[in-house]
Amino acid sequence: MSTALAVLTAFFVVAIGLGLLARRGRDMNLEQWSVGGRGFGTIFVFLLMAGEIYTTFTFLGGSGWAYGKGAPAFYILCYGAIAYTLSYFLLPAVWRYGQRHQLLSQADYFAKKYESRALGVVVGIVGVSALVPYLVLQLKGLGIIVSEASYGSIAPSTAVWAGAAALVLYVVVSGVRGSAWTAVLKDVMILGVVVAIGVYLPIHYYGGYGPMFRAIERAHPGFLVLPARGMSPAWAISTIILSALGFYMWPQYFASVFTARSEDVFRKNAVVLPLYQLVILFVFFAGFAALLLVPGLAGADADLSLLRVSKATFGEGAVGVIGGAGLLTALVPGSMILIAAATILAQNVYRVVVPSATDRSVAIVARALVPVVAVAAVLLTLRGGQAIVALLLMGYNLVTQLFPALALCVGRRRLISAGAAMAGIVAGELTVAAITISGSSVASLLPAAPQIIKDLNVGIVALIVNVVVLTVFTLARR
Amino acid sequence: MPRTRFRPYHLLALLPTLGLLGGMWFANRAEPFVLGLPFFLFWIVASVVATSAIMWVVWTLDRRQPIRGGADDDPAEEEPSP
Numbered sequence: 231m232s233t234a235l236a237v238l239t240a241f242f243v244v245a246i247g248l249g250l251l252a253r254r255g256r257d258m259n260l261e262q263w264s265v266g267g268r269g270f271g272t273i274f275v276f277l278l279m280a281g282e283i284y285t286t287f288t289f290l291g292g293s294g295w296a297y298g299k300g301a302p303a304f305y306i307l308c309y310g311a312i313a314y315t316l317s318y319f320l321l322p323a324v325w326r327y328g329q330r331h332q333l334l335s336q337a338d339y340f341a342k343k344y345e346s347r348a349l350g351v352v353v354g355i356v357g358v359s360a361l362v363p364y365l366v367l368q369l370k371g372l373g374i375i376v377s378e379a380s381y382g383s384i385a386p387s388t389a390v391w392a393g394a395a396a397l398v399l400y401v402v403v404s405g406v407r408g409s410a411w412t413a414v415l416k417d418v419m420i421l422g423v424v425v426a427i428g429v430y431l432p433i434h435y436y437g438g439y440g441p442m443f444r445a446i447e448r449a450h451p452g453f454l455v456l457p458a459r460g461m462s463p464a465w466a467i468s469t470i471i472l473s474a475l476g477f478y479m480w481p482q483y484f485a486s487v488f489t490a491r492s493e494d495v496f497r498k499n500a501v502v503l504p505l506y507q508l509v510i511l512f513v514f515f516a517g518f519a520a521l522l523l524v525p526g527l528a529g530a531d532a533d534l535s536l537l538r539v540s541k542a543t544f545g546e547g548a549v550g551v552i553g554g555a556g557l558l559t560a561l562v563p564g565s566m567i568l569i570a571a572a573t574i575l576a577q578n579v580y581r582v583v584v585p586s587a588t589d590r591s592v593a594i595v596a597r598a599l600v601p602v603v604a605v606a607a608v609l610l611t612l613r614g615g616q617a618i619v620a621l622l623l624m625g626y627n628l629v630t631q632l633f634p635a636l637a638l639c640v641g642r643r644r645l646i647s648a649g650a651a652m653a654g655i656v657a658g659e660l661t662v663a664a665i666t667i668s669g670s671s672v673a674s675l676l677p678a679a680p681q682i683i684k685d686l687n688v689g690i691v692a693l694i695v696n697v698v699v700l701t702v703f704t705l706a707r708r
Numbered sequence: 709m710p711r712t713r714f715r716p717y718h719l720l721a722l723l724p725t726l727g728l729l730g731g732m733w734f735a736n737r738a739e740p741f742v743l744g745l746p747f748f749l750f751w752i753v754a755s756v757v758a759t760s761a762i763m764w765v766v767w768t769l770d771r772r773q774p775i776r777g778g779a780d781d782d783p784a785e786e787e788p789s790p
Contacts, residue, residue: 301736301748301749304748304749304752307752307753307756308728308729308752308755308756311724311728311755311756311759312724312725312728312729314759314763315721315722315724315725315759315762315763318721318763318766318767319718319721438744439743439744439745440741440744442744443738443741443744443745443746444741447738447746454738454746454748454749455736455737455738455746455748456732456736456748463732463733463736466732467729467732470728470729470732471729474725497767497770498767500763500767501760501763501764501767502760504724504756504757504759504760504763505756505757505760507756508753508756508757511753514749
């Protein structure tokens with residue numbers, strides 16, 4: 231066994247071990263399993279929420295975008311910061327309501343707030359439809375990382391199956407506690423690895439950040455600013471807004487709100503998380519450094535830039551550690567996704583379809599669904615598909631459609647009816663589906679519009695349809 | 709801490725959004741380099757750092773508000789609307 235493979239295997243085993251140990255001494259009812267018995271303190275909630283910024287998307291997609299597209303990659307740094315300012319006001323209210331009504335999932339929240347189990351089912355289906363591509367994205371990333379870091383000795387498909395099996399094992403046993411425990415190891419690792427690479431590469435190869443960016447600017451003029459067309463400022467602004475609104479609409483992060491012991495956690499997080507996400511900057515540095523060192527990675531292969539430049543620079547052991555960190559960036563979000571999807575399907579679909587179901591049977595169904603969702607995601611992963619960021623953008627468009635209905639019910643008085651919320655969400659999702667399937671852009675929908683309109687993220691169209699439909703419904707009922 | 713009521717200083721939390729979104733237009737240039745970063749990237753990094761600072765100020769001011777009891781568990785909150 232090669233050194234890199236041995237290091238990777240060690241990380242894999244430690245992650246599974248931590249995930250399994252996390253259960254210690256807990257009786258796993260559904261509340262423990264899905265939301266950790268609502269007893270997590272600041273650190274665990276922080277790590278679960280920071281999960282959003284350190285996924286394989288950040289690790290591979292972030293460096294891949296810096297490498298392949300340049301300045302447009304910076305949008306990733308922007309939407310998080312904006313989402314955190316929103317979270318300061320939004321999440322304490324969501325938490326209080328969840329605490330009072332013992333909620334376990336995002337769909338629970340909508341069902342209770344709108345007093346409509348049907349809306350809960352719709353929100354649940356939307357959530358699961360977005361979670362599956364997100365899980366596919368994590369697994370795809372895991373396959374790439376393991377196969378690259380093992381110097382090809384493990385095929386991506388083998389890695390994907392092994393990763394999924396590990397997830398199923400510790401998720402079924404420990405639930406969200408497993409996610410939290412492995413998240414501790416993940417964040418320590420990723421912080422160390424990413425900062426080390428992002429500091430070392432520019433200094434080692436270029437003599438500093440300034441010289442590196444100068445060299446890039448010389449070789450690729452205009453690479454470090456947004457272009458006038460395409461991924462222009464209009465594109466960046468619309469994409470940042472959509473992503474910031476969708477940020478906490480992801481079912482797994484929404485549900486992680488319910489794990490907290492107190493609402494103050496979210497206010498502290500809103501202060502610390504913007505700084506913490508600057509780690510992504512070092513991921514960009516790695517991608518930029520790779521641009522002139524390992525040129526020629528086109529299209530989806532740009533996602534390999536961080537690993538390729540690392541392999542060209544470091545020894546096998548270090549590559550194993552980098553791969554191990556990358557492995558964890560897939561496992562932790564992956565486990566949260568599995569828990570959220572299984573909880574929604576059991577709690578918000580199964581319980582509605584079978585009203586006689588007991589809490590115990592719902593808990594059993596939730597765990598039984600974990601391998602089902604995992605296998606579905608593995609099959610989707612292995613059948614290939616789009617590049618990493620494209621998948622994520624579609625998922626983002628799906629969950630962002632939930633934002634208007636949330637914003638209109640989060641206050642003391644809900645402002646629209648369940649029917650209006652449902653109509654808006656369904657219309658928005660159908661628009662997302664139509665746009666995605668037809669491959670439309672604003673430019674193709676409105677060929678005569680000025681460039682600034684044409685460059686808008688097409689997700690904006692779906693959000694507008696959503697808001698218009700829910701407004702019409704609300705006014706018609708008056 | 710009790711429920712956050714709207715206070716005028718909460719508007720400070722809009723500054724990061726304005727700075728980041730506005731920056732897509734007016735900071736979108738490579739020169740001058742600041743701390744080794746092209747200006748556009750520097751602007752974004754500075755805005756993100758400022759976001760933490762601003763949210764710290766908002767949080768600190770919120771913590772100074774007098775603690776109110778009772779209102780949090782106001783059952784009226786669950787009153788169904790339309």
